[in-house]
Amino acid sequence: MPTLSAALLDRAAVVADLGGTAESIAALDHADLTAAVESVAALQHNVDQFAALIAGEVAHRSRPELGHQGLAQKAGFVSPVAMIQRVAHVSRAEATRLVETGSLLAEAASAGAPPVGGNDGSAPPSWRDALAAAVTSGALSLDAMDAIRRVFSEITGVDEIVLEDAADDLIAAGPGLTPEQLWRRARQVRGLLDADGIERREKQHRDLRTVRTWWDNATGMHCGSWRLAPEDGALVAEAFAQILSPRRGGPRFVDPAARATAEELLNDGRTDEQVSADAFVDLVRLAVDADPGTLFGGRRPAVRIVVTADRLEGRTGPGFIEGRTDTVSAPTIERAICNTGVISVGFDRDGQCVNVGRDRRLFTERQRVGLTVRDGGCRFPGCERPSSYCEAHHINPWAGVEGRTDIADGILLRRRHHLLIRDNRWQVHRDRADYFLEPPPSVDPGRVFIPMPSRSPVAHEIAM
Structure with missing residues (x-):
């Protein structure tokens, strides 16, 4: 496999041959333009590796035990992140990502991490080593590696071999997923592996909940923002989804009785944001006494918790909030059952729904x-x-x-x-x-x- 420097030089030459002007890019046919996107992405991957390795070394030379003799502090910065942020002209979030991923790459290199699929006969490689090797081999981008790293770093009490196997599965899936999709997949894995930590994370989410309101004196408008735990946030999101459903792509399952309401909203001159704002005020005004059909077209918004029968019968988690990857604990599942009951949906061994076919045009x-x-x-x-x-x-x-x-x-x-x-x-x-x-x-x-x-x-x- 070529060295990082050789790969970077080869890919830089390919990108340079594109011409570097709007006219030269416009002259490419569809196939060459697609290839150009791939070439630039490959080059960016190599550049990101260099940036991370450099940031990791900056962090190493700025480690806390060096005090004021550390590189960052001697240069007048409070931390290596602050130094990278200022020198590289990047956001704090990007500087943090470079320092943390670079430190992981350096840690794996200093420990002599074997390549993916290999081992030197000593202790088995950790999931961190597997991620580092995947980045080095080009199997993962730095963004994808960071997505897995952030989630796995929160897992406690799980055997290292189990974590490495899970990381290998995510690495294998990585090329077909965006970093955001991989992050969600990693959170799913975390929920299944670290079920004992679900209640802890639920409490953290509840503790972080906030609602802020203020007056914007410049415009005279009342403003607000909120941060809600996943279960509560899903309820709010579903409420607005029901209100805007005809515009967003619905109704999903066409009910003739709802067509008039849907057509009225489709022909409404208000923007989606204005519809949402008016509906929010109506929700506050009507509160718990509101008629569900008034705002939601006949179906009251609800949060469904999805859980397998085995976990339900065993009174164990995790379950999942419908439409999201957020895991919920067994107590949350039981509370949801008390509030809304259970809807049974059968699946065969392939994962296909069964026994719900109907002789009619529309889905029930x-x-x-x-x-x-x-x-x-x-x-x-x-x-x-x-x-x-x-x-x-x-x-x-x-x-x-x-x-x-x-x-x-x-x-x-x-x-x-x-x-x-x-x-x-x-x-x-x-x-x-x-x-x-x-x-x-x-x-x-x-x-x-x-x-x-x-x-x-x-x-x-x-x-x-």
Whole structure:
């Protein structure tokens, strides 16, 4: 494998050959432009490695025991982060990321971390070593490494070998995920591995909750902000999702009785922000006495906690907030059951919903629950929209399957992707509980299938 310096020089030469002017870039055809994006990303990966290694060495030469003789303090900075921030002209968050990831890379190098898949016969490599080796080999970007590192650093009381295996799984999934997606996946893993820490994190979230209100004297407007624990935040988010649902891509499951309300909102001259503001004031004014149908089109907003039957019967966590990766503890699950009861959704061993097919054109409310639990949001590759933005797409034309609306042949898609598939010859295929997207020849002449993975943590757990 070429050294970091050699790789950087090779990739810099490729990027330099692009010309470096707007005119030269505009002259590229589609294939060359896509290749240019990949080349720049590869070069940026090498530059980031250099930046992290340098920041890690700055941190090492500024370690606390050196006091005023440390590099940062001798240069007049209170910390290596402050020094990197000022010298490199980056944000404090970016400087912190560089120092922490660089320190991890240096720590792994000084310990003689073996490459991925190798071992020198001594103590097994830690998950930190595995992350460092993945960055060095190019399997992970620094952003992706930092996403896993931040989450795993919060895990306590879990065997190191278990953590390393989990890190290896995340590293393997890394190339197909954005850092944000990888961060969410790591949080799912943390919830499953460190169930004892869920209640601690729930308490931390509750302790951090805030609502601030103030008057903006310059405009005479009343302002506010809030930070809510995931369970409470999900309720607020669902309330606004229900209010704006017709505009965001719904209603997800068309109910003729709600069409008039949906059309009224679609034709409303207010912006989404103005609709939300007016609805917020109505919520405060009406409070607990509000008629749910007044604001939410007939369905009261609620937070669903999704948990497998085994964990429910064993009175153990974790469960998951529907549409999110946030884990909740067994006491929170029991409290939710006391408030709202239980809705049973059956899955087969492949992770497919069962026993919810119906001989009608539209998906039922029960099927809506099943699709939401199974898909976790839009299944179009790379889309992050939650279920509240989505419509149900029949992967087989409804008229051609004798009128059946089976949940196995339906998936959640946000409206933009629903229209893309329907109007531009994209096709969705199913293999048991797995779904694949086939692009049209105009996008990919080879029509290579693209996986459409579920975003539901519970669906992943069932499939394991």
